[in-house]
Amino acid sequence: MLGPFLWLLCFILIVQSLQPSTPRLHHTSVNNSIKISHLGESFVDDTSLGCTHSTPEDPIRTLGEGNASQELTITVRQLQQLAQEWERLLFSTGGALNLNKSFWFAMTWKWKAGKATLETISQWPENLYMTSGSEPAAVPVLRVDSTSTYRTLGVFLTPSGDTTGSYSIVKEQSELYATY
Secondary structure, eight states, X not given: OOHHHHHHHHHHHHHHHSOTTSOOEEEEOTTSXXXXXXXXXXXXXXXXEOOOSSBTTBTTOOTTSSOHHHHHHHHHHHHHHHHHHHHHHHHHTTOOOOTTSOEEOOOOEEEETTEEEEOOTTTSOOOOXXXXXXXXXXXXXXXXXXXXXXXXXXXXXXXXXXXXXXXXXXXXXXXXXXXX
């Protein structure tokens, strides 16, 4: 019964132990009146972390305004820094990050004639490496395409917001349950 409460205490300690300079997600309203910075979301021990290319000081700058390839590399290194700091703090509290269940995605946009489309991994190849626990060797973390559907907490999501994959999976499961 104390499990969720104890995890909450560990979670708070981990978040408060991160450096102020640790990369984060930065969101700014269109009129610049609201600015939010956060690390991600967590439900019990299932955590989603993220960072954006923009910063609170430069919220309007978007990936692709400069050398796009170099900017993506920098952003992925920032995500790697955030994830590795999280892993080290989690390990120091007695927890462990299962890199076999971990994955990441990058949402990069290509604008053409005023329309934005998400680019694929083949258009923006990049890798993220991490160590886990007392293992000193860094291993690659699985990268999923931002248009792929993946399962988290029993829900099927797609970073792009497309529900086609989720709909197909839920429909297939419903048909399977209906046969029993």
